[in-house]
Amino acid sequence: MTEYDYEALGLVAGLEIHQQLDTATKLFCQCPTELRDPDASTRRFTRYLHPTRSELGELDDAAVEESRVDREFEYLAYDTTCLVEEDDEPPHELDAEALETTLEVAQLMDMHPVDQAHVMRKIVVDGSNTTGFQRSSLIATDGEIETSEGTVGIEDMLLEEESAQRVAETDDGVRYSLDRLGIPLVEIGTSPDISSPEQALEAAERIGMLLRSTGKVKRGLGTIRQDVNVSIEDGARVEIKGVQSLDDIDDIVRNEVARQAELVEIRDELADRDASVGDVEDVTGVFEDTDSGVIAGALNAGGSVTAVPLYGFDGIVGREIAPDRRLGTELSDHAKRHGAGGIFHTDELPAYGVTEDEVVALREAVGAGPEDAVAIVAAETEIAEAAIEAAAERAETALEAVPEETRGANDDGTTRYLRPLPGAARMYPETDVPPVEPDPSEVPEPELLTEKVDRYQEEYDLGEGLAEQVAYGKYMPLFEDVVAEGISASDASGGSSDSSDGVDPTLAATTLESTLTELRRDDVPVENLTDEHLNGVLEMVEDGDLPNEGVGDLLTALAEAPDRAPEEAAEEEGLGGADEGEVREAVVEVVERNEAQVTEEGMQAFSGLMGECMGALRGKADGDLVSELLREEIQKRA
Template sequence: MSAEPDHDPDGDPGHDHDYEELGLVAGLEIHQQLDTDTKLFCGCPTDRREPDNSTHRFRRYLHPTRSELGEIDVAALEEASVEREFEYLAFDSTCLVEADDEPPGRIDSEAVDVVLEIAALLDMTPIDQAHVMRKLVIDGSNTAGFQRSALVADDGAIETSAGTVEIEDLMLEEESAGRVDETESGVRYALDRLGIPLVEIGTRPDITSPAQAKEAAERIGMLLRSTGTVKRGLGTIRQDVNVSIAEGARVELKGVQSLDDIDDIVAGEVHRQVELLAIRDELDEREAGVGEPVDVTDVFAGTDSSVIDGALSGDGRAMAVRLEGFAGLVGHEIQPDRRLGTEFADHAKRHGVGGIFHTDELPAYGVTESEVDALREAVDASEDDAVAMVAADPEPAAAAIEAVAERARAAIAGVPEETRGVQETTSEYLRPLPGAARMYPETDVPPVELDIENVEPPELLTEKVDRYESEHDLDAGLAEQVAYGWRMGLFEAAVEQGVDPTLAAQTVESTVTELRRDGVPIEQLDDDRFLDAFALLTAGEVTTEGLPDLLATLAENPDLSPAEAADQEGLGSAGNEEVREIVVEVVERNADQVETEGMGAFSGLMGECMGALGGRAEGDTVSELLREEIQKRA
């Protein structure tokens, strides 16, 4: 077996596989933040804050607890094997519930209403009574050491071009704290995100291709946005994908930020599993095995490798393990820029080491050929064997090399079940798949009665597009831009206020985009400020041509009213007589051109007239008067 990938290195690995033959099945878990006024179990706002604005901080250590049956979840147990301190950034709005110093309040009624709307859109059946459960989470992302979650509905479905995808469950839960950065002793989180209402939509494993995974995610995303009560922007929606092939294993890929990447991520995981199965088959032929860890510190006494020498300073130790029959396979690429050895390193890093060394890549990093020979001899490795090694303080070194050995044994078996974190279109090991032992009842929050009978499903975004085309005569592209855009509600309010629909649509989409590109802080304008500007337009006090300048002035001067901004910039609408005077002046100044070219001079003179008026007159009015004046002289 070659140690090189069997795909075109310039192509896209994974997409050339026969998914039906491989037995691909996949399911989605969509996590979407709700745009409610308050958090799920307290009255704190759901607005995000900058870490630099934190007012105080505190630290915690978290440990796993046993389930009601006395079991400890395997994923939580592995998290606990790494001693870490968690630091939390709190804000002036942070309450005792968020700090886990006070029991949670009742579940937010607005969040319940929204999630029932989502259930209706997904054709799901709500359960009679929602009971909040605790889901054990000790990675520091929740101050309590668990996440509160409630099943709201089940048994739904969506349609894709490749067939029906059933929706297994709909959960309402609290969002985790936002990870800020790593510290020397652990991880730092910010509490502004903790507790924001979050819906989790889980499909059954009905998806059989990467393209269908993307289509299903897009459909669910459209339904969620149709409620008008979900947050928008990076990080407000995340997709987890569960992927397996017939001879592989279920792998949970967490943290897909972009819908556009889902098909590539699924294809990449299929390719990874195919490569791991090929490695398994080769290891089986070689009758591979894994030896016991050995202390090889003496091999590197006086080494010229600065990396190893630094790790061994003080009480550092070098630990190695013989990988029998693995020669050439540890360096085998299983995803772009990721090899089997990278998988080993993922597991080792969980125990606080920087990475691993292995003989498929040595000599390198200052390690000499003679040191490689001595390393092989120290662990009794033959030419057919590989050797993996870590260098660190004694305790992490011992734990890390054992983790490498465990992962090597899993490679002999094939594809391990695990949870992986997505990095663009590849992934890295996070932890084992969690089990049922991490769930137990929440005794501090009373159950909630659910009733979907009076829930009115909202208009779908696809239906809005059709309505904007038919009712407002928008072209298809502009109608879709507005319906799926951030300012759809503003557009509808402007039309209701009497603004021409096409002008309103172009303003909230094209004009806003152009102003942002020009460096105008357009995000400073809320919908009310836009509507006040539109009111001046419909009253004839500002022209269509002057509206962009008015919006720019309002964005840059938040203390000005729209009327004050219009006066400051001289954007008031000119009367017909004033417009005619300016048009006549421009025509007379260019009398020779008009006499020579007649209406051929219109385009150039129109621009001159509009410039002289500074946006204080509508283009149609100026055009009509200019044509009259040219015709008089033609």
């Protein structure tokens, strides 16, 4: 990929970070914030959504374009789904736990809370909310973070409700699951202070670390999303939605800079060619006997083929503007919005069953010469007409400028067209929710993850690597809880400490970070394990009811049958701790069974017999105790 001079191009970028909060209930109702399998839904209902006017009587361009696509939205409801989620009851008051967590984040970014927070409605008619809008409230402004390339301002932080989860495309529209709808979400917007792809990645990583420092954010795929705003001096502001992985942000910025730079070059070249876009025409007759499966399929279903001549565009429609994406791909993205599968264009034809003779006839039908290009759509007649009109409009834009628009992030670091940029007309007050006055005075400032790493090493005597794994891992809040009473196995100086009730920090850390990772690699369904399972297993070890060696076996048993309590599972699986008498009895049995080997080899027989003893005890005894007793029994006979 070409590495551009970002300063010379005038790169300006900003971030919007969306992070789900780990609260007990949703933002405007008392429903749980846990996700479920769509198959667990108990009923379904459908809606059709339409844009509404703002307080000034204006319609938002993005909402209008979204509404042009006639779709039915189907929603999966669950046994906990309430009337608020279905939009059959007004929302309740703003969740206090979510507000407190938002204020914690604000402190970490040196932000200033607003005096009074008002809930607003933001028009969204893509079906992701049953209401046709998303509720959002400004909580804090004017903060900053530091990066190696300079300070990045934090303009604002909003507390809003998460959208419904898109489950599938249907014949009539889109299916959504309501379990995600309403989960509290913070949206953090930076100032346009970012001037390189590397700085964009560093700023996102810093914000992510600050969010996780609260210990009150959800973890896992889909719980955090990054939107990136990118522009260059001769280009336009483009909002890229839904970057799932932090590691993709620098590539997203690089590819968007490349895309805009190429579009600027295309604009200038089209101007030199005096290019223009012709009128849309029906060219179905050209393809009456076609061998193209796509076109024949549309015609056999009663559809038609529409075309638009692109005068002066020859060789331009097929020009690459980002990895594996061309100007023709941009035209196709717009056509797809209206139900078409995409477009064909003469820069790529003959191909796909379209012959050279058909290309010649197509050019003649629309009056296109050798310097021109032609784009076509084959689909149901109404769809074909709307789709080719959309492609023609995008071609018109290519003559003038890089369009301001909202784009979606692809897995390969490229982007695709979604809709026009939204404007102020999409916002209006939510009159059903009373305003609140945020009070940060009693909100403690969270400890940074970097500070936790240092503390875990000093206070709990964890190695640097393990301390970092725990601090940055998803189980950090649980680790803090189980060791909260102090260090039970040994104090910081290595001496015995009997005064604490907390779980041994090293045991907790290795279980949560190493043992679970090993079980996951062995295809144990560790996702079934709850905090209660993990806490219970660690407490059993601490209380002497389970040896360290039995932790993996018990966690496996619980993961495979999660309805049981740890004590119950341990008893059913025979994993409870054996007392010293039982351990000695097992050791003696092993030694006597191998008496000849012990007599001949003496203590050299220890290693082989140790494994046999542990196998006989099936994880019921601590290895140190088994080792001690085995040595005693061998010495008696040696």
